[in-house]
Amino acid sequence: MSGYLFRKFKNRLFFVLCGTCVVIAVIPLLSILYEVVIKGAPALSLNFLTQRDAYGGIGQAIQGTLILIGLTGIIGIPTGVLSGVFLSEYGNNKYATTLRTVNDLLTEFPSIVVGITAFGIIVLGVIGSYSPLAGGVALSFIMIPIVAKTTEESLKLVPNSVREASLALGVHKWRTTLRVVLPAAKGGLVTGILLAIARIAGETAPLIMTVLGNSYFFQGFFSPMDALPLRIWRDSLQPYANLQAQGWGAALILILIVLSLNIAVRVASRGRLKR
Amino acid sequence: MKMPMKVGKKSAETPITAQQIRSDAKMQTIELNAWFGMKQALKNINLTVKTNAITAIIGPSGCGKSTLIRCLNRMHELVPNARMSGQVFLDDKNIYASDVDPVQIRRRVGMVFQKPNPFPTMSIHDNVAAGLKLTGARKGEALDEVVRRSLEQATLWDEVKDDLKKPGTSISGGQQQRLCIARAIALQPEVILMDEPCSALDPIATAKIEELIVQLKNEYTVVIVTHNMQQAARVSDFTAFMYLGELVEFGETTCVFENPRSELTEKYITGKFG
Numbered sequence: 001m002s003g004y005l006f007r008k009f010k011n012r013l014f015f016v017l018c019g020t021c022v023v024i025a026v027i028p029l030l031s032i033l034y035e036v037v038i039k040g041a042p043a044l045s046l047n048f049l050t051q052r053d054a055y056g057g058i059g060q061a062i063q064g065t066l067i068l069i070g071l072t073g074i075i076g077i078p079t080g081v082l083s084g085v086f087l088s089e090y091g092n093n094k095y096a097t098t099l100r101t102v103n104d105l106l107t108e109f110p111s112i113v114v115g116i117t118a119f120g121i122i123v124l125g126v127i128g129s130y131s132p133l134a135g136g137v138a139l140s141f142i143m144i145p146i147v148a149k150t151t152e153e154s155l156k157l158v159p160n161s162v163r164e165a166s167l168a169l170g171v172h173k174w175r176t177t178l179r180v181v182l183p184a185a186k187g188g189l190v191t192g193i194l195l196a197i198a199r200i201a202g203e204t205a206p207l208i209m210t211v212l213g214n215s216y217f218f219q220g221f222f223s224p225m226d227a228l229p230l231r232i233w234r235d236s237l238q239p240y241a242n243l244q245a246q247g248w249g250a251a252l253i254l255i256l257i258v259l260s261l262n263i264a265v266r267v268a269s270r271g272r273l274k275r
Numbered sequence: 276m277k278m279p280m281k282v283g284k285k286s287a288e289t290p291i292t293a294q295q296i297r298s299d300a301k302m303q304t305i306e307l308n309a310w311f312g313m314k315q316a317l318k319n320i321n322l323t324v325k326t327n328a329i330t331a332i333i334g335p336s337g338c339g340k341s342t343l344i345r346c347l348n349r350m351h352e353l354v355p356n357a358r359m360s361g362q363v364f365l366d367d368k369n370i371y372a373s374d375v376d377p378v379q380i381r382r383r384v385g386m387v388f389q390k391p392n393p394f395p396t397m398s399i400h401d402n403v404a405a406g407l408k409l410t411g412a413r414k415g416e417a418l419d420e421v422v423r424r425s426l427e428q429a430t431l432w433d434e435v436k437d438d439l440k441k442p443g444t445s446i447s448g449g450q451q452q453r454l455c456i457a458r459a460i461a462l463q464p465e466v467i468l469m470d471e472p473c474s475a476l477d478p479i480a481t482a483k484i485e486e487l488i489v490q491l492k493n494e495y496t497v498v499i500v501t502h503n504m505q506q507a508a509r510v511s512d513f514t515a516f517m518y519l520g521e522l523v524e525f526g527e528t529t530c531v532f533e534n535p536r537s538e539l540t541e542k543y544i545t546g547k548f549g
Contacts, residue, residue, distance in 0.1 A: 092355050159392070161390060161392040162392055162394060162395065164350065164353070164388065164392070165388065165392040165393075165394065165455070165458075166394070166405070166409065167350065167353060167381065168348065168350060168386035168388075169381065169382070169385070169405065169406040169409065169410065169458065169459070169462060170378050170379065170380075170381035170382030170406070170410055170462065171378070171405075171406070171409040171410055172378055175409050176409070179409055180394055180396075180405075180409070183396040184394070186396070
Protein backbone atom coordinates (compact mmCIF):
# COMPACT_ATOMS: atom_id res chain seq x y z
CA MET A 1 0.00 0.00 0.00
CA SER A 2 2.83 2.36 0.81
CA GLY A 3 4.28 1.65 -2.64
CA TYR A 4 1.02 2.77 -4.13
CA LEU A 5 1.05 5.98 -2.07
CA PHE A 6 4.61 6.70 -3.14
CA ARG A 7 3.74 6.27 -6.82
CA LYS A 8 0.72 8.46 -6.33
CA PHE A 9 2.94 11.07 -4.69
CA LYS A 10 5.43 10.97 -7.59
CA ASN A 11 2.56 11.38 -10.00
CA ARG A 12 1.28 14.38 -8.09
CA LEU A 13 4.81 15.84 -7.81
CA PHE A 14 5.34 15.65 -11.56
CA PHE A 15 2.03 17.40 -12.18
CA VAL A 16 2.90 20.16 -9.70
CA LEU A 17 6.34 20.63 -11.30
CA CYS A 18 4.86 21.00 -14.77
CA GLY A 19 2.22 23.39 -13.47
CA THR A 20 4.81 25.54 -11.68
CA CYS A 21 6.94 25.81 -14.80
CA VAL A 22 3.94 26.91 -16.86
CA VAL A 23 3.25 29.63 -14.29
CA ILE A 24 6.90 30.75 -14.44
CA ALA A 25 6.73 30.84 -18.23
CA VAL A 26 3.52 32.84 -18.26
CA ILE A 27 4.56 35.45 -15.64
CA PRO A 28 6.71 37.60 -17.98
CA LEU A 29 4.08 37.48 -20.71
CA LEU A 30 1.25 38.51 -18.41
CA SER A 31 3.32 41.19 -16.67
CA ILE A 32 4.26 42.72 -20.03
CA LEU A 33 0.63 42.67 -21.14
CA TYR A 34 -0.47 44.17 -17.81
CA GLU A 35 2.17 46.89 -17.95
CA VAL A 36 1.39 47.81 -21.55
CA VAL A 37 -2.36 47.92 -20.99
CA ILE A 38 -2.13 49.94 -17.75
CA LYS A 39 0.37 52.44 -19.14
CA GLY A 40 -0.84 52.49 -22.73
CA ALA A 41 -4.60 52.64 -22.31
CA PRO A 42 -4.73 56.23 -20.97
CA ALA A 43 -3.00 57.49 -24.12
CA LEU A 44 -5.68 56.07 -26.43
CA SER A 45 -8.03 58.49 -28.14
CA LEU A 46 -9.27 59.18 -31.65
CA ASN A 47 -6.74 61.99 -31.87
CA PHE A 48 -3.98 59.64 -30.79
CA LEU A 49 -4.82 57.14 -33.52
CA THR A 50 -5.29 59.53 -36.40
CA GLN A 51 -2.97 62.52 -35.90
CA ARG A 52 0.76 62.76 -36.45
CA ASP A 53 3.57 63.43 -33.96
CA ALA A 54 3.22 67.17 -33.62
CA TYR A 55 -0.46 66.85 -32.64
CA GLY A 56 0.15 64.14 -30.08
CA GLY A 57 -0.80 61.16 -32.26
CA ILE A 58 0.78 58.06 -33.75
CA GLY A 59 -1.27 58.09 -36.96
CA GLN A 60 1.74 58.20 -39.24
CA ALA A 61 3.31 55.24 -37.43
CA ILE A 62 0.16 53.13 -37.83
CA GLN A 63 -0.02 54.15 -41.49
CA GLY A 64 3.66 53.25 -41.94
CA THR A 65 3.26 49.84 -40.34
CA LEU A 66 0.25 49.07 -42.55
CA ILE A 67 2.17 50.17 -45.66
CA LEU A 68 5.11 47.99 -44.61
CA ILE A 69 2.83 44.99 -44.06
CA GLY A 70 1.37 45.59 -47.53
CA LEU A 71 4.75 45.95 -49.26
CA THR A 72 6.19 42.95 -47.45
CA GLY A 73 3.14 40.90 -48.32
CA ILE A 74 3.37 41.80 -52.01
CA ILE A 75 7.01 40.69 -52.13
CA GLY A 76 7.01 37.98 -49.47
CA ILE A 77 3.76 36.03 -49.90
CA PRO A 78 4.12 34.96 -53.56
CA THR A 79 7.85 34.31 -53.20
CA GLY A 80 7.40 32.38 -49.97
CA VAL A 81 4.42 30.33 -51.17
CA LEU A 82 6.05 29.41 -54.47
CA SER A 83 9.32 28.51 -52.70
CA GLY A 84 7.30 26.25 -50.41
CA VAL A 85 5.61 24.71 -53.45
CA PHE A 86 9.03 24.01 -54.96
CA LEU A 87 10.35 22.43 -51.76
CA SER A 88 7.27 20.25 -51.36
CA GLU A 89 6.35 19.32 -54.94
CA TYR A 90 9.74 19.35 -56.68
CA GLY A 91 11.92 18.90 -53.60
CA ASN A 92 13.17 15.38 -54.09
CA ASN A 93 16.75 16.27 -55.03
CA LYS A 94 20.01 17.52 -53.54
CA TYR A 95 19.43 21.09 -54.64
CA ALA A 96 16.17 21.27 -52.71
CA THR A 97 17.67 19.54 -49.68
CA THR A 98 20.34 22.24 -49.53
CA LEU A 99 17.72 24.94 -50.03
CA ARG A 100 15.65 23.49 -47.22
CA THR A 101 18.60 23.70 -44.83
CA VAL A 102 19.40 27.26 -45.89
CA ASN A 103 15.75 28.16 -45.47
CA ASP A 104 15.67 26.76 -41.94
CA LEU A 105 18.77 28.82 -41.17
CA LEU A 106 17.18 31.97 -42.57
CA THR A 107 14.14 31.47 -40.35
CA GLU A 108 16.40 31.99 -37.35
CA PHE A 109 18.51 34.73 -38.95
CA PRO A 110 19.25 37.75 -36.70
CA SER A 111 17.05 40.56 -37.99
CA ILE A 112 19.74 43.21 -37.41
CA VAL A 113 21.88 41.41 -40.01
CA VAL A 114 18.97 41.47 -42.44
CA GLY A 115 18.71 45.20 -41.73
CA ILE A 116 22.39 45.88 -42.40
CA THR A 117 22.24 43.87 -45.62
CA ALA A 118 19.22 45.80 -46.87
CA PHE A 119 20.90 49.05 -45.80
CA GLY A 120 24.07 48.25 -47.72
CA ILE A 121 22.42 46.96 -50.87
CA ILE A 122 19.20 48.94 -51.19
CA VAL A 123 19.48 52.12 -49.12
CA LEU A 124 23.07 52.89 -50.12
CA GLY A 125 23.08 51.15 -53.48
CA VAL A 126 19.87 50.76 -55.45
CA ILE A 127 17.67 53.54 -54.10
CA GLY A 128 20.12 55.95 -52.54
CA SER A 129 17.93 56.99 -49.63
CA TYR A 130 15.96 55.58 -46.73
CA SER A 131 12.78 54.19 -48.21
CA PRO A 132 9.66 52.17 -47.39
CA LEU A 133 10.67 49.91 -50.29
CA ALA A 134 13.94 49.06 -48.56
CA GLY A 135 11.93 48.28 -45.41
CA GLY A 136 9.57 46.05 -47.36
CA VAL A 137 12.47 44.15 -48.89
CA ALA A 138 14.21 43.71 -45.53
CA LEU A 139 11.03 42.48 -43.86
CA SER A 140 10.28 40.11 -46.71
CA PHE A 141 13.71 38.51 -46.15
CA ILE A 142 12.32 37.64 -42.74
CA MET A 143 8.89 36.65 -44.03
CA ILE A 144 9.87 34.44 -46.99
CA PRO A 145 11.56 31.62 -45.04
CA ILE A 146 8.66 31.43 -42.58
CA VAL A 147 6.02 31.31 -45.33
CA ALA A 148 8.11 28.86 -47.38
CA LYS A 149 8.45 26.54 -44.40
CA THR A 150 4.78 26.57 -43.40
CA THR A 151 3.71 26.19 -47.05
CA GLU A 152 5.99 23.20 -47.50
CA GLU A 153 4.72 21.60 -44.30
CA SER A 154 1.06 22.09 -45.13
CA LEU A 155 1.47 20.87 -48.71
CA LYS A 156 3.14 17.73 -47.42
CA LEU A 157 0.03 17.03 -45.35
CA VAL A 158 -2.05 16.76 -48.53
CA PRO A 159 -2.28 13.01 -49.21
CA ASN A 160 -0.41 11.81 -52.27
CA SER A 161 -3.54 10.00 -53.42
CA VAL A 162 -5.11 13.38 -54.17
CA ARG A 163 -2.19 14.35 -56.43
CA GLU A 164 -2.31 10.97 -58.15
CA ALA A 165 -6.06 11.28 -58.70
CA SER A 166 -5.52 14.51 -60.57
CA LEU A 167 -2.46 13.34 -62.52
CA ALA A 168 -4.29 10.17 -63.54
CA LEU A 169 -7.00 12.34 -65.11
CA GLY A 170 -4.36 13.72 -67.44
CA VAL A 171 -4.00 17.03 -65.64
CA HIS A 172 -0.61 18.67 -65.93
CA LYS A 173 1.48 18.82 -62.78
CA TRP A 174 1.46 22.62 -62.49
CA ARG A 175 -2.32 22.66 -62.76
CA THR A 176 -2.63 19.84 -60.26
CA THR A 177 -0.52 21.84 -57.83
CA LEU A 178 -2.40 25.11 -58.34
CA ARG A 179 -5.96 23.82 -58.55
CA VAL A 180 -5.95 20.67 -56.42
CA VAL A 181 -3.03 20.61 -53.98
CA LEU A 182 -2.87 24.27 -52.96
CA PRO A 183 -6.63 24.58 -52.27
CA ALA A 184 -6.46 21.43 -50.14
CA ALA A 185 -3.73 23.07 -48.04
CA LYS A 186 -5.42 26.47 -47.87
CA GLY A 187 -5.90 26.53 -44.09
CA GLY A 188 -2.25 25.85 -43.34
CA LEU A 189 -1.14 28.38 -45.93
CA VAL A 190 -3.28 31.16 -44.46
CA THR A 191 -2.06 30.32 -40.95
CA GLY A 192 1.57 30.53 -42.03
CA ILE A 193 1.09 33.84 -43.83
CA LEU A 194 -0.74 35.48 -40.92
CA LEU A 195 1.88 34.27 -38.42
CA ALA A 196 4.63 35.68 -40.64
CA ILE A 197 2.82 39.03 -40.83
CA ALA A 198 2.48 39.09 -37.04
CA ARG A 199 6.19 38.42 -36.78
CA ILE A 200 7.30 41.16 -39.20
CA ALA A 201 4.86 43.73 -37.79
CA GLY A 202 6.91 43.81 -34.61
CA GLU A 203 10.39 43.85 -36.17
CA THR A 204 12.39 46.95 -35.25
CA ALA A 205 16.05 46.45 -36.06
CA PRO A 206 15.73 46.16 -39.86
CA LEU A 207 13.49 49.25 -39.92
CA ILE A 208 16.02 51.46 -38.11
CA MET A 209 18.38 50.88 -41.01
CA THR A 210 15.89 50.99 -43.90
CA VAL A 211 12.91 53.30 -43.25
CA LEU A 212 14.52 55.30 -40.42
CA GLY A 213 11.36 56.91 -39.01
CA ASN A 214 9.52 60.12 -39.75
CA SER A 215 7.25 62.49 -37.89
CA TYR A 216 5.12 63.14 -40.98
CA PHE A 217 2.65 60.93 -42.82
CA PHE A 218 3.81 58.92 -45.85
CA GLN A 219 6.14 61.05 -47.96
CA GLY A 220 6.51 58.82 -51.00
CA PHE A 221 8.49 55.69 -51.73
CA PHE A 222 11.88 57.42 -51.67
CA SER A 223 11.69 59.17 -48.31
CA PRO A 224 11.96 57.91 -44.75
CA MET A 225 8.71 56.62 -43.23
CA ASP A 226 7.53 55.94 -39.71
CA ALA A 227 6.40 52.62 -38.22
CA LEU A 228 5.02 51.56 -34.85
CA PRO A 229 8.13 49.73 -33.59
CA LEU A 230 10.27 52.76 -34.54
CA ARG A 231 7.90 55.09 -32.76
CA ILE A 232 7.98 52.95 -29.61
CA TRP A 233 11.77 52.88 -29.74
CA ARG A 234 12.06 56.67 -30.22
CA ASP A 235 9.50 57.57 -27.57
CA SER A 236 11.02 55.27 -24.97
CA LEU A 237 14.33 57.13 -25.21
CA GLN A 238 12.71 60.50 -24.52
CA PRO A 239 12.93 62.10 -21.07
CA TYR A 240 9.41 63.60 -21.34
CA ALA A 241 6.55 61.82 -19.60
CA ASN A 242 3.95 62.70 -22.28
CA LEU A 243 6.10 61.17 -25.06
CA GLN A 244 6.77 58.08 -22.95
CA ALA A 245 3.01 57.72 -22.49
CA GLN A 246 2.59 57.91 -26.27
CA GLY A 247 5.21 55.19 -26.61
CA TRP A 248 3.20 52.94 -24.28
CA GLY A 249 0.10 53.69 -26.31
CA ALA A 250 1.91 52.79 -29.53
CA ALA A 251 3.07 49.53 -27.92
CA LEU A 252 -0.50 48.69 -26.97
CA ILE A 253 -1.70 49.32 -30.54
CA LEU A 254 1.08 47.12 -31.95
CA ILE A 255 0.20 44.32 -29.54
CA LEU A 256 -3.46 44.65 -30.50
CA ILE A 257 -2.59 44.38 -34.21
CA VAL A 258 -0.48 41.25 -33.62
CA LEU A 259 -3.12 39.80 -31.29
CA SER A 260 -5.92 40.31 -33.78
CA LEU A 261 -3.81 38.60 -36.46
CA ASN A 262 -3.33 35.66 -34.12
CA ILE A 263 -7.05 35.46 -33.49
CA ALA A 264 -7.59 35.54 -37.24
CA VAL A 265 -5.19 32.59 -37.46
CA ARG A 266 -7.26 30.69 -34.92
CA VAL A 267 -10.45 31.35 -36.82
CA ALA A 268 -8.84 30.36 -40.13
CA SER A 269 -7.40 27.12 -38.77
CA ARG A 270 -10.65 26.22 -37.00
CA GLY A 271 -12.38 26.55 -40.34
CA ARG A 272 -9.88 24.08 -41.76
CA LEU A 273 -10.56 21.52 -39.05
CA LYS A 274 -14.29 21.78 -39.60
CA ARG A 275 -13.98 20.99 -43.27
CA MET B 276 -7.28 -31.99 -62.58
CA LYS B 277 -9.87 -30.92 -60.06
CA MET B 278 -12.21 -28.02 -60.52
CA PRO B 279 -11.37 -25.41 -57.92
CA MET B 280 -14.28 -23.12 -58.60
CA LYS B 281 -17.47 -23.02 -60.59
CA VAL B 282 -17.63 -20.15 -63.00
CA GLY B 283 -20.97 -20.17 -64.72
CA LYS B 284 -21.07 -17.02 -66.75
CA LYS B 285 -18.80 -17.94 -69.65
CA SER B 286 -19.66 -20.55 -72.20
CA ALA B 287 -17.06 -23.21 -72.68
CA GLU B 288 -15.87 -22.10 -76.08
CA THR B 289 -12.43 -22.95 -77.31
CA PRO B 290 -9.64 -20.98 -75.61
CA ILE B 291 -8.58 -17.91 -77.54
CA THR B 292 -5.02 -18.20 -78.64
CA ALA B 293 -2.47 -15.49 -78.14
CA GLN B 294 -2.45 -14.68 -81.84
CA GLN B 295 -6.17 -14.11 -81.97
CA ILE B 296 -6.18 -11.86 -78.95
CA ARG B 297 -3.51 -9.67 -80.42
CA SER B 298 -5.57 -8.89 -83.47
CA ASP B 299 -8.19 -7.11 -81.36
CA ALA B 300 -5.89 -5.92 -78.58
CA LYS B 301 -6.50 -2.52 -77.04
CA MET B 302 -3.27 -2.56 -75.09
CA GLN B 303 -0.30 -4.81 -75.20
CA THR B 304 2.92 -4.93 -73.21
CA ILE B 305 6.07 -6.30 -74.77
CA GLU B 306 8.95 -7.40 -72.54
CA LEU B 307 7.91 -4.95 -69.87
CA ASN B 308 10.30 -4.66 -66.93
CA ALA B 309 9.93 -2.25 -64.02
CA TRP B 310 12.07 -1.38 -61.05
CA PHE B 311 11.83 0.54 -57.80
CA GLY B 312 15.43 1.56 -57.19
CA MET B 313 17.34 -1.73 -57.33
CA LYS B 314 14.32 -3.92 -56.76
CA GLN B 315 12.80 -5.40 -59.89
CA ALA B 316 9.01 -5.39 -59.63
CA LEU B 317 8.10 -6.66 -63.10
CA LYS B 318 9.97 -9.23 -65.16
CA ASN B 319 9.40 -9.52 -68.89
CA ILE B 320 5.67 -9.08 -68.91
CA ASN B 321 3.92 -9.81 -72.20
CA LEU B 322 0.26 -9.09 -71.61
CA THR B 323 -2.56 -8.38 -74.00
CA VAL B 324 -5.64 -6.41 -73.03
CA LYS B 325 -8.59 -7.07 -75.31
CA THR B 326 -10.94 -4.32 -76.47
CA ASN B 327 -14.28 -4.02 -74.67
CA ALA B 328 -13.44 -6.80 -72.27
CA ILE B 329 -12.55 -6.99 -68.62
CA THR B 330 -9.08 -8.22 -67.86
CA ALA B 331 -8.42 -9.15 -64.25
CA ILE B 332 -4.94 -9.29 -62.76
CA ILE B 333 -4.67 -11.52 -59.71
CA GLY B 334 -1.81 -12.65 -57.52
CA PRO B 335 -0.50 -12.47 -53.97
CA SER B 336 0.54 -9.19 -52.35
CA GLY B 337 3.70 -7.65 -53.73
CA CYS B 338 3.63 -9.62 -56.98
CA GLY B 339 3.60 -6.47 -59.12
CA LYS B 340 -0.09 -6.22 -60.06
CA SER B 341 -0.37 -2.54 -59.21
CA THR B 342 2.98 -1.74 -60.78
CA LEU B 343 1.83 -3.42 -63.98
CA ILE B 344 -1.32 -1.36 -64.38
CA ARG B 345 0.50 1.81 -63.35
CA CYS B 346 2.82 1.14 -66.30
CA LEU B 347 -0.22 1.12 -68.58
CA ASN B 348 -0.94 4.83 -68.06
CA ARG B 349 2.57 5.98 -67.20
CA MET B 350 1.80 6.55 -63.51
CA HIS B 351 4.67 4.25 -62.54
CA GLU B 352 7.29 6.84 -63.47
CA LEU B 353 5.86 9.31 -60.93
CA VAL B 354 7.23 7.26 -58.05
CA PRO B 355 10.71 8.48 -57.06
CA ASN B 356 13.48 6.14 -58.28
CA ALA B 357 11.05 4.13 -60.39
CA ARG B 358 12.06 3.11 -63.90
CA MET B 359 10.99 0.69 -66.59
CA SER B 360 12.02 -0.86 -69.88
CA GLY B 361 10.11 -2.45 -72.72
CA GLN B 362 7.14 -1.32 -74.73
CA VAL B 363 3.48 -0.73 -74.02
CA PHE B 364 1.17 -0.32 -76.98
CA LEU B 365 -2.11 1.54 -76.88
CA ASP B 366 -3.75 0.60 -80.19
CA ASP B 367 -0.69 0.69 -82.43
CA LYS B 368 1.27 3.40 -80.61
CA ASN B 369 4.03 2.72 -78.09
CA ILE B 370 3.10 4.98 -75.17
CA TYR B 371 6.73 5.06 -74.03
CA ALA B 372 7.96 6.43 -77.37
CA SER B 373 9.91 9.66 -76.96
CA ASP B 374 7.32 11.77 -78.80
CA VAL B 375 4.45 10.75 -76.51
CA ASP B 376 3.21 13.11 -73.79
CA PRO B 377 2.33 11.05 -70.70
CA VAL B 378 -0.37 13.58 -69.82
CA GLN B 379 -2.20 12.78 -73.08
CA ILE B 380 -1.91 9.05 -72.41
CA ARG B 381 -3.49 9.49 -68.97
CA ARG B 382 -6.48 11.19 -70.60
CA ARG B 383 -6.99 8.14 -72.81
CA VAL B 384 -6.26 5.60 -70.08
CA GLY B 385 -8.16 6.51 -66.91
CA MET B 386 -7.58 5.12 -63.46
CA VAL B 387 -9.52 4.31 -60.31
CA PHE B 388 -7.52 3.80 -57.15
CA GLN B 389 -7.64 1.38 -54.24
CA LYS B 390 -8.88 3.96 -51.75
CA PRO B 391 -11.58 6.34 -52.91
CA ASN B 392 -9.81 9.67 -53.43
CA PRO B 393 -12.27 12.39 -54.38
CA PHE B 394 -10.81 15.90 -54.36
CA PRO B 395 -11.42 17.08 -50.79
CA THR B 396 -12.00 20.74 -51.65
CA MET B 397 -14.48 20.11 -54.45
CA SER B 398 -18.21 19.42 -54.51
CA ILE B 399 -19.62 16.22 -56.01
CA HIS B 400 -20.38 18.11 -59.22
CA ASP B 401 -16.91 19.63 -59.42
CA ASN B 402 -15.25 16.30 -58.70
CA VAL B 403 -16.87 14.78 -61.78
CA ALA B 404 -16.21 17.92 -63.82
CA ALA B 405 -12.62 18.22 -62.55
CA GLY B 406 -11.05 16.24 -65.36
CA LEU B 407 -12.74 18.35 -68.03
CA LYS B 408 -12.19 21.65 -66.25
CA LEU B 409 -8.56 21.08 -65.32
CA THR B 410 -7.61 19.71 -68.71
CA GLY B 411 -9.38 22.63 -70.34
CA ALA B 412 -11.38 20.24 -72.49
CA ARG B 413 -14.86 21.64 -72.02
CA LYS B 414 -16.62 24.53 -70.35
CA GLY B 415 -20.08 25.91 -69.62
CA GLU B 416 -23.45 24.24 -69.99
CA ALA B 417 -22.22 21.09 -71.67
CA LEU B 418 -20.37 20.38 -68.45
CA ASP B 419 -23.57 19.81 -66.46
CA GLU B 420 -24.70 17.34 -69.09
CA VAL B 421 -21.40 15.46 -68.88
CA VAL B 422 -21.59 15.40 -65.08
CA ARG B 423 -25.09 13.98 -65.22
CA ARG B 424 -24.25 11.37 -67.83
CA SER B 425 -21.09 10.27 -65.98
CA LEU B 426 -22.90 9.97 -62.66
CA GLU B 427 -25.67 8.00 -64.37
CA GLN B 428 -23.14 5.67 -65.93
CA ALA B 429 -21.53 5.22 -62.55
CA THR B 430 -25.03 4.43 -61.13
CA LEU B 431 -24.65 7.22 -58.61
CA TRP B 432 -26.93 9.87 -60.10
CA ASP B 433 -30.12 8.88 -58.24
CA GLU B 434 -28.31 8.92 -54.90
CA VAL B 435 -26.63 12.31 -55.24
CA LYS B 436 -28.69 14.31 -57.73
CA ASP B 437 -30.01 16.61 -54.98
CA ASP B 438 -26.65 16.99 -53.26
CA LEU B 439 -24.37 17.93 -56.15
CA LYS B 440 -23.12 20.95 -54.22
CA LYS B 441 -22.05 18.92 -51.18
CA PRO B 442 -18.35 18.08 -50.73
CA GLY B 443 -17.19 14.96 -52.55
CA THR B 444 -15.96 13.56 -49.25
CA SER B 445 -19.37 13.82 -47.56
CA ILE B 446 -20.80 10.63 -49.09
CA SER B 447 -20.13 7.02 -48.07
CA GLY B 448 -17.00 5.11 -49.09
CA GLY B 449 -18.81 3.05 -51.74
CA GLN B 450 -20.44 6.16 -53.15
CA GLN B 451 -17.08 7.93 -53.15
CA GLN B 452 -15.58 5.10 -55.17
CA ARG B 453 -18.42 5.33 -57.70
CA LEU B 454 -17.82 9.09 -57.73
CA CYS B 455 -14.19 8.39 -58.63
CA ILE B 456 -15.35 6.08 -61.40
CA ALA B 457 -17.69 8.82 -62.65
CA ARG B 458 -14.77 11.26 -62.53
CA ALA B 459 -12.70 8.88 -64.65
CA ILE B 460 -15.41 8.19 -67.25
CA ALA B 461 -16.32 11.88 -67.56
CA LEU B 462 -13.19 12.22 -69.70
CA GLN B 463 -14.42 9.32 -71.88
CA PRO B 464 -11.16 7.42 -71.77
CA GLU B 465 -10.63 4.38 -73.93
CA VAL B 466 -9.31 2.20 -71.14
CA ILE B 467 -10.13 2.27 -67.43
CA LEU B 468 -7.60 0.83 -65.01
CA MET B 469 -8.85 -0.17 -61.57
CA ASP B 470 -6.42 -0.86 -58.77
CA GLU B 471 -8.29 -3.03 -56.26
CA PRO B 472 -11.31 -0.72 -56.41
CA CYS B 473 -13.31 -2.68 -53.84
CA SER B 474 -10.69 -3.53 -51.23
CA ALA B 475 -11.75 -0.67 -48.96
CA LEU B 476 -15.48 -1.35 -49.33
CA ASP B 477 -18.13 -3.47 -47.65
CA PRO B 478 -19.80 -6.38 -49.54
CA ILE B 479 -22.88 -4.41 -50.62
CA ALA B 480 -20.84 -1.53 -52.02
CA THR B 481 -18.55 -4.11 -53.64
CA ALA B 482 -21.50 -5.78 -55.36
CA LYS B 483 -22.65 -2.44 -56.76
CA ILE B 484 -19.19 -1.63 -58.11
CA GLU B 485 -18.87 -5.08 -59.66
CA GLU B 486 -22.20 -4.63 -61.40
CA LEU B 487 -21.00 -1.28 -62.65
CA ILE B 488 -17.70 -2.70 -63.93
CA VAL B 489 -19.55 -5.28 -66.01
CA GLN B 490 -21.70 -2.50 -67.50
CA LEU B 491 -18.66 -0.38 -68.29
CA LYS B 492 -17.32 -3.12 -70.55
CA ASN B 493 -19.80 -2.13 -73.26
CA GLU B 494 -18.11 1.21 -73.80
CA TYR B 495 -14.67 0.86 -72.32
CA THR B 496 -11.84 -1.57 -72.00
CA VAL B 497 -11.34 -2.41 -68.33
CA VAL B 498 -8.30 -3.73 -66.51
CA ILE B 499 -8.91 -4.58 -62.86
CA VAL B 500 -6.40 -5.59 -60.23
CA THR B 501 -7.95 -7.62 -57.46
CA HIS B 502 -7.00 -9.59 -54.39
CA ASN B 503 -10.31 -11.29 -54.48
CA MET B 504 -10.32 -14.31 -56.77
CA GLN B 505 -14.07 -14.72 -56.66
CA GLN B 506 -14.32 -11.16 -57.88
CA ALA B 507 -12.01 -11.89 -60.79
CA ALA B 508 -14.07 -14.97 -61.62
CA ARG B 509 -17.35 -13.04 -61.38
CA VAL B 510 -16.55 -10.01 -63.47
CA SER B 511 -13.65 -10.68 -65.81
CA ASP B 512 -13.40 -12.13 -69.30
CA PHE B 513 -9.66 -12.67 -69.11
CA THR B 514 -7.45 -13.33 -66.14
CA ALA B 515 -3.74 -12.84 -65.68
CA PHE B 516 -2.06 -14.52 -62.72
CA MET B 517 1.13 -12.91 -61.49
CA TYR B 518 3.68 -14.20 -59.05
CA LEU B 519 6.90 -12.49 -57.90
CA GLY B 520 6.87 -10.02 -60.76
CA GLU B 521 6.25 -12.58 -63.47
CA LEU B 522 3.17 -13.25 -65.52
CA VAL B 523 2.60 -16.90 -64.74
CA GLU B 524 -0.60 -17.50 -66.63
CA PHE B 525 -2.94 -15.59 -68.87
CA GLY B 526 -6.07 -16.66 -70.64
CA GLU B 527 -9.81 -16.66 -70.64
CA THR B 528 -11.10 -16.46 -67.09
CA THR B 529 -13.00 -19.74 -67.41
CA CYS B 530 -9.88 -21.55 -68.51
CA VAL B 531 -7.63 -20.03 -65.89
CA PHE B 532 -10.02 -20.91 -63.09
CA GLU B 533 -11.27 -24.28 -64.28
CA ASN B 534 -8.30 -25.59 -66.09
CA PRO B 535 -5.13 -23.75 -65.13
CA ARG B 536 -2.03 -24.69 -67.08
CA SER B 537 0.39 -23.85 -64.31
CA GLU B 538 0.56 -25.68 -61.02
CA LEU B 539 1.29 -22.38 -59.30
CA THR B 540 -1.95 -20.86 -60.59
CA GLU B 541 -3.90 -23.85 -59.40
CA LYS B 542 -2.34 -23.64 -55.95
CA TYR B 543 -3.13 -19.95 -55.72
CA ILE B 544 -6.72 -20.11 -56.86
CA THR B 545 -7.42 -23.06 -54.60
CA GLY B 546 -6.10 -21.03 -51.68
CA LYS B 547 -2.99 -23.11 -50.97
CA PHE B 548 -0.93 -19.91 -50.71
CA GLY B 549 -1.21 -16.16 -51.17
